[in-house]
Amino acid sequence: MAFEILDAPIMDTGITVGRILITAIIVFVGVIIARIARLVFKKRFATKMTVDSAKSLDKLIYYGIIIIFLLAATASQGIDISGLIVAGGFMGIVIGFAAQSVVSNLISGLFLMIEKPVKQGNQVELPDSNVIGTLIDINTFSSRIQQFDGTVVRIPNEKMFTSNIRTFALSEIRRSDVTVGIAYKENISKAIAVMKEAIEKNVAYSLMEPAPTFWVTELADSSVNIWVRVWHPRDDLVEVMPILLTVIKDALDKEGIEIPFPQRVVWKGSSNE
Amino acid sequence: MQTKNKIEYSNYGEYLVSDKLELFLPKTQIIIEKKENRFSYYRKNSENKELTKSISGKKDKIRIELAPILPLNLPAKKTKDLMFLRLAESVFVEKDSMADILVEFPVEIGIFVVNSDNSKDFFDCFTCEPMHSRFALYGTPDKGKLCMYGKVKLLEESEKPEPYVFAKMKVTITNKLNEGQSVGKLIFSLTHHNIYYLDNVADAHIDDISALIKKEEAIKIIEIKHVEYSKKDNNWKLAPRASIKSEKRKFSMDRGFD
Numbered sequence: 001m002a003f004e005i006l007d008a009p010i011m012d013t014g015i016t017v018g019r020i021l022i023t024a025i026i027v028f029v030g031v032i033i034a035r036i037a038r039l040v041f042k043k044r045f046a047t048k049m050t051v052d053s054a055k056s057l058d059k060l061i062y063y064g065i066i067i068i069f070l071l072a073a074t075a076s077q078g079i080d081i082s083g084l085i086v087a088g089g090f091m092g093i094v095i096g097f098a099a100q101s102v103v104s105n106l107i108s109g110l111f112l113m114i115e116k117p118v119k120q121g122n123q124v125e126l127p128d129s130n131v132i133g134t135l136i137d138i139n140t141f142s143s144r145i146q147q148f149d150g151t152v153v154r155i156p157n158e159k160m161f162t163s164n165i166r167t168f169a170l171s172e173i174r175r176s177d178v179t180v181g182i183a184y185k186e187n188i189s190k191a192i193a194v195m196k197e198a199i200e201k202n203v204a205y206s207l208m209e210p211a212p213t214f215w216v217t218e219l220a221d222s223s224v225n226i227w228v229r230v231w232h233p234r235d236d237l238v239e240v241m242p243i244l245l246t247v248i249k250d251a252l253d254k255e256g257i258e259i260p261f262p263q264r265v266v267w268k269g270s271s272n273e
Numbered sequence: 274m275q276t277k278n279k280i281e282y283s284n285y286g287e288y289l290v291s292d293k294l295e296l297f298l299p300k301t302q303i304i305i306e307k308k309e310n311r312f313s314y315y316r317k318n319s320e321n322k323e324l325t326k327s328i329s330g331k332k333d334k335i336r337i338e339l340a341p342i343l344p345l346n347l348p349a350k351k352t353k354d355l356m357f358l359r360l361a362e363s364v365f366v367e368k369d370s371m372a373d374i375l376v377e378f379p380v381e382i383g384i385f386v387v388n389s390d391n392s393k394d395f396f397d398c399f400t401c402e403p404m405h406s407r408f409a410l411y412g413t414p415d416k417g418k419l420c421m422y423g424k425v426k427l428l429e430e431s432e433k434p435e436p437y438v439f440a441k442m443k444v445t446i447t448n449k450l451n452e453g454q455s456v457g458k459l460i461f462s463l464t465h466h467n468i469y470y471l472d473n474v475a476d477a478h479i480d481d482i483s484a485l486i487k488k489e490e491a492i493k494i495i496e497i498k499h500v501e502y503s504k505k506d507n508n509w510k511l512a513p514r515a516s517i518k519s520e521k522r523k524f525s526m527d528r529g530f531d
């Protein structure tokens with residue numbers, strides 16, 4: 001008697017409660033298998049792959065197995081989901097309008113995972129959003145970037161996908177530039193030699209080859225401006241920039257080379273003129 | 274004065290510490306001292322940078338080993354394997370000929386704790402010449418390889434490299450081209466190299482390399498391979514390793530070598 005309810009059809013669809021139950025059980029088993037597959041993948045294979053590839057493949061395996069089980073379960077129980085698809089079509093349009101940004105983020109997330117303009121762990125900059133930091137991950141709807149002050153910024157995938165992304169990921173090194181002004185009376189060659197020696201000696205992360213370069217860029221109002229360009233390992237900006245100007249200033253001070261401050265000579269005409 | 278300093282420096286090798294041990298190296302001082310339940314470790318360099326650590330345990334004595342190690346750790350571990358040697362004077366190798374040269378090779382100094390079963394655990398490393406712990410790029414900024422860097426001089430057979438700063442390395446350059454070539458830099462995989470040392474004179478020698486200059490698809494390249502140091506006798510001790518060996522045993526310099 002108790003099992004009669006399992007044979008009871010749901011409305012006039014011809015689908016019984018029992019079939020729905022069996023379908024649910026098969027899908028449930030599918031979820032368990034997907035989780036086991038995910039666990040095996042993480043332990044056995046993910047360690048040998050790059051982090052972002054492992055994450056993408058992990059999601060593909062998990063959701064792929066569940067979808068396969070769902071389709072197998074509906075097919076084996078004679079549940080024709082084409083009707084659902086047609087019915088869902090209309091609902092899809094309604095929901096699509098309502099959830100436009102959600103779907104857009106989802107699709108953008110997929111494209112970001114396929115195109116891989118940046119990878120997990122890369123230092124990235126989104127100039128439009130004024131965000132600079134390390135990409136933590138790209139999820140289904142959003143990406144997370146940890147800024148250098150420790151805060152984490154969540155960026156919708158659509159924005160991430162359509163933004164200009166600046167990254168140093170393709171090169172092992174990057175360049176940092178500073179401008180130093182010396183007084184007009186000073187010998188430029190000597191000042192450059194002093195700065196070069198000081199950088200090589202004191203900035204340990206500055207590359208010896210390519211060596212720092214020095215360009216006189218401007219004969220400015222108060223100073224001769226020299227553009228100092230230093231190459232260093234890509235992720236070591238904080239090891240170079242905070243000390244670079246200190247090292248240069250100390251070296252110039254030690255050699256008595258003046259770094260002038262802006263000044264204006266006011267000529268007070270004599271009474272004879 | 275120079276000779277006097279050399280004599281005062283501590284040698285490579287094993288030390289048994291029961292109460293207090295002071296080691297003096299160029300620009301570096303190390304003190305290991307027995308405390309109640311531990312040994313304290315103190316290191317100070319020429320820039321007055323200090324480091325203190327402890328070795329735990331209730332042992333009465335500990336054994337440590339002071340040895341030269343591959344220069345891959347300072348100022349930071351950035352490259353797993355590659356070394357860039359810039360020769361202070363480039364070497365011209367005539368066409369279809371071979372040349373043997375001896376060069377300095379920068380080393381770091383490692384401190385290892387020797388266990389009761391004679392296994393050795395890496396404990397600390399430092400350099401006696403910070404100017405030799407630098408980076409360089411081999412290739413262009415967009416495609417280059419980050420390497421550890423050392424600017425080195427050529428040595429004579431009888432000449433000893435500066436102790437605690439350099440080891441000696443032999444480079445065999447073979448030019449298979451129909452024209453002479455100048456070689457000003459050598460880039461190669463490093464982690465397969467062993468360093469050997471003499472503990473009574475603080476002398477060190479690293480495994481050698483062979484460099485074959487040839488043409489590959491119309492590009493002149495140097496193929497550099499690791500060669501085991503063959504002249505070592507029983508007096509040379511194998512220094513413990515602070516880094517893991519990589520799979521690579523050869524490196525092709527296909528982005529210039531002058």
